Every structure is written in C-alpha cells, then in structure tokens.
Amino acid sequence: MVNKEANIDLLFRNGLRDLEVLPPAEAWDNILPVIRRRQRPVILLRSAAVAAILLSISFLAYKWSREFSITPVNPFSAYENAVQPVDNPLQGRAARQLPFVVNNLTEQRTGYILAENRTVPVAASEENIPQPSVTYADVPENTISSDNIGIPVLASSATGLRYKTTVMDAGFRMPAETYYDIPAEKQKRWSVYAGASPDYYMRPGLNNTEVPDQIYQSEQSRISYSGGIGFAYKINRKLSIQSGIYYASVGNEVAGINSFAGFRPFDQTKGDHNFVVVTASGRIYTDNSDVFLRDISGDRVLTRYTNDVFDPVKSDLSYLSNSLYQNFSYLEMPFILRYKLIDKSIDFNLIGGLAYNFLVSNNVHTVIDGSRYNVGKTEGLNPILVSSSMGMGIEYNISDKFSLNLEPTFRYYLNPFGDMPGVKIHPYSFGVFSGLSFKF
C-alpha cells in the first residue's frame, strides 16, 4: 500500500515536472500596467534625485565657466575717479618691465589688498588712452608680486601708466595662503534654517517564515514627508555641526484588509478591541466599535467575529475600502556633521550623522470617498527610533546671509519600527531636503 502511495506521488511529480502550457495572451497585458504603476514612485524619486544633481552640476559648471571666460570687468572701477594719474617718465618696451611703486594707493582702494610700499610691475604702452581696453595678452608675464602675494596682471594694449587701475584687473586672484593678510573680519558662524523634504521609505526583504513574509508582502510604504527648523554652528571653514527639530510623518498601506462601517449595532461586547490586525510594524487594535475588518487573503485579522460567525454583506454593513493606512508621526532631533567639499557661490557638502526620532502620534484609518475613517492604533511600536543618515548637500548662496539648500539624503534606521516577533524591519528612506538658511 505504501509503495502504491509513493508510486502515485512519483507518477504525478515526475509527470508534471516539465509540463508547460502557454498562458492566455492577455495575461501579460494585465501584468505590465500593474508593475509599471508600482515602479513609478521609485522611478520618479530616482529621476528627481538625478535631475537635482545634474542641475546643480550644470549650474556650477556654468558659474565656473563664466568666471574664467567672460571679459573681465575692472573691480576697481568704482575708485577710478578717485585715482590720481601718475606720470610715467619712461616710454617704450623697457618701461613695461620696470617695477612701479604703488604707495598707499591700493590701500586706499581696497583697504587690505596690498600692504604699503609693495612693488608692482605694471604694464605700459606707448600710447596714452584714457580708457584702455583690457585684454588677456601677456598675462603670464605680468604679475603683481610682493611679500607672499602673486597677483596676475592683465596687460593693456594702450597706455596703462596713467591709470593704475588697469593693471589690477579682473585677473586678480588672491591665493588661498594669503588669507592671513585679511584683517580679522567677523565670521558668520551661526545659521538657522527651515526646510522640508518628501521621503520615500523602503524596507529590505525578509528571510523569515511564511507568515511574516505574507504580512510583509501585503504592505507598502507611502510617500512621507518631514519638515522643521534647525541651527548650525560652523566649527571652521570646512566643518559645521547642525541640529534642530523636525516633524516627520511616515505612512504605510496594509492591503487586502476589507473594512466595513455600521458594525456597532451588532457589537455585543463591551470592549472596543473587536479586531486585531497583525502587521509588520506591530498590531493594529481597533478603537472604533463601528468598524468591521476582514482579511481577504490570509489570517492577519484576529477576531471572534470570524466568517462563520458574522457576514458583513448579509448584515448590510457599508463597505469602505480594502486597505488600511497606518500613520506614524515622529519628532526628530538630528545631530549632523557637514563637511564642505567646495566653497564657492555654490557649496557642496558631505553630510552625515544620527537622528533620534520620538514617536508622538500613531493612528490607523481607512478611506471612504476621499475622507478618513478612523480605525484604531498600532501597538508595539518602538517609541524611539535611531536613524543614521548620509547625503550630499548643495548650498547656493543667494547673498552673504541667505542661502538655498538642496540635500539628497539616504537614511537607515538602526532599530526596527516595531516589536513584532520574528519581524525586524530596519527601513531605509531616501529624501530630498530643500530649505533656506540664514547666517549670522
């Protein structure tokens, strides 16, 4: 008998092993739109992140190219009227190579660019033209040199000695190592900022038993958001530390749970917890006695009102939806280090740090005709989450005090959302923070 049983098993196992049957042609047509639709949020976020980065790089490149290629404008033009012409006793080519003393003049103009009695080779020409046109000719040969300062100078094709301003033109660059010459200026070390970010939460796969996997697969994160205010302190030119307080809202959709309204007249119990729904984040306990829940594809709903006890359709309950929506709100306190990679009109920063997220509210609702219908709460959530974040910040300085920030940031949660046995989900999220900061 045993052999016969084994034979029948083997007969079917081997006989069906390589069986192939062509599916109906419309099957693929029904699959494709669903997978395209579900991929869209990720594709949109990736596209947004790529677009933001490309836009920033393009803008940066444009700014740099402008600085290097446009016809320079005399930075001292505002002083030109105040500058006294200086007679040049020398004519001809030799005169171009003679040093020229610029006593007090530059100080008068800039207050700090050059120290007193520094010698500056000045380009000269045989013609005297009041407003000389400036070109890049001879740039490498002409450099204002002084103690610790090398200043490239543009040559003039016309007479230059009458106007010293022409020799110190837009080609002027202060080398980085000469910063110590700058008189101590009050640096803006503090800044406050405000901003917001859309966040997309993702969860890693589970290698668990069937039940948690079934729960996991029926849930999907919704696009969330965070926003708040903060402050930053600049430790030095490159490094700053920031903190603040953010409000973050995280959403989760639990699919496959049918909800009905109008259950209160049938509720014979005193307690409100008529239904418990097992989710990956914790257990949903209903606190609305008017709601009836039923799992259409599994055993996630725990209740005494099972299918054989109560039929919501026969009892004429109003159907609401086939999904539940969990909402978790957190107050977030980040501690972020920011390292400046590029310090220009557009700054690039590397950002990394930790954040403490304090759970401040959680509720579960379903939706009927666009309106929320309260269902209950999720129990078993971790009251404090710790997340690590890493990102790249792009900071555009609108003025000395104001700047715009764009920060694509990746965040990973170090502890799980909830204490569901067998399910330890450490979600991660991607968001693009944008905001405005004020330095003082």
Next chain:
Amino acid sequence: MPDIINIIKGCLAGSRRDQELLYRRHAAKLYAVCLQYSGNDDEARDILQEGFIKIFENLIHYKNEGSFEGWMRRIVVNTALEKYRSKHNLYRVDDIDAIPEPDASPETDDYSGLEAGDLLMIIRDLPPKYRMVFNLYAIEGYSHKEISQMINISEGTSKSNLSRARIILQKKVSLYTGVNKKVISG
C-alpha cells in the same frame, strides 16, 4: 541570448523589454503550476498574473542563491495558497463515495499510457482541499506540519486529505489506464 542575471538586472532597472523577456521565458512553465493548483482556467490566469507581479516586485530580494526558477515557483505556489485561503470556505469537499468507480480495478502500476496533460486533468479534478494538500506534499515536498500551518488545518486533517486525494487519484488513474487498455486491446 541574455542570461538570467542580465535579465534580472534589466528588470530591476525598469527595462520593459527585460520584463517581457522574463515573462515569455518562464510563463508557460509557471502557468502549468497555476493550472495544477486551480480548478478552472480563470483562477489559474489570476494566479499567474498575481504571481508575476509579486515576482517583479520582489526581484530586488532575490539573492542569486539557488535556482531562480525554483524561487519563482515558490512565489506562484504561495500566490495559489493565498487564493485558496481566501476562498476555501466557499468550496465543498466532494464525498469520495460520489466519485464513480472504474469499470475495472487493475492491480498493475502500468501508467505508461498517461501523458502529462492527462495527469494535469486528473489532478485538477480533485476537490480543492485534497488537491492543495496533495500538491504541497507530493509535488512540492512540504511536511504535514508545514502544510497544516500553511492552510490552517490540523496535521491529522492534512494526512487524511492526502490519503483521500491518493485514493481518488489512484482510482482515476486506473480508470484512465483501464480505458486506454480497453481502447488498445479492443
């Protein structure tokens, strides 16, 4: 022909071509699994569609360990299970006595006349509870303990359902082979 790893990478990158390639390459085999687990073609098509949607959604979790085909098959079987769980209360388990007795009861195990299509037809004729247990035990290789957890029945019920499924299958196979022999000898 692109290998499966490249197709998976393409699917993960959102390539429609690779998604279709993956489907075309494996749909026929997985549809046979769906038919094996379902009583009618519409249900089999639904399982196939939902199964493939899950396959695409979970490709990112596939760790390239073990057979990719086996991984896909498990997803399809799980989808069939979910479908079964959502409907099993609606099914009525047929009485074994209602199944017609074969004309002859050959004691031989000569199944040479049976083709895969016949086996599929026979297994699909089983009552859903028996079909599910037989598929999970005899084809997929799950234990009664695992099956009892999967479809929320006791181990005893699982064993009993398997035993009844075997009896029905044995009778039907005998019927088929008996008819074939009659046709051949007649």
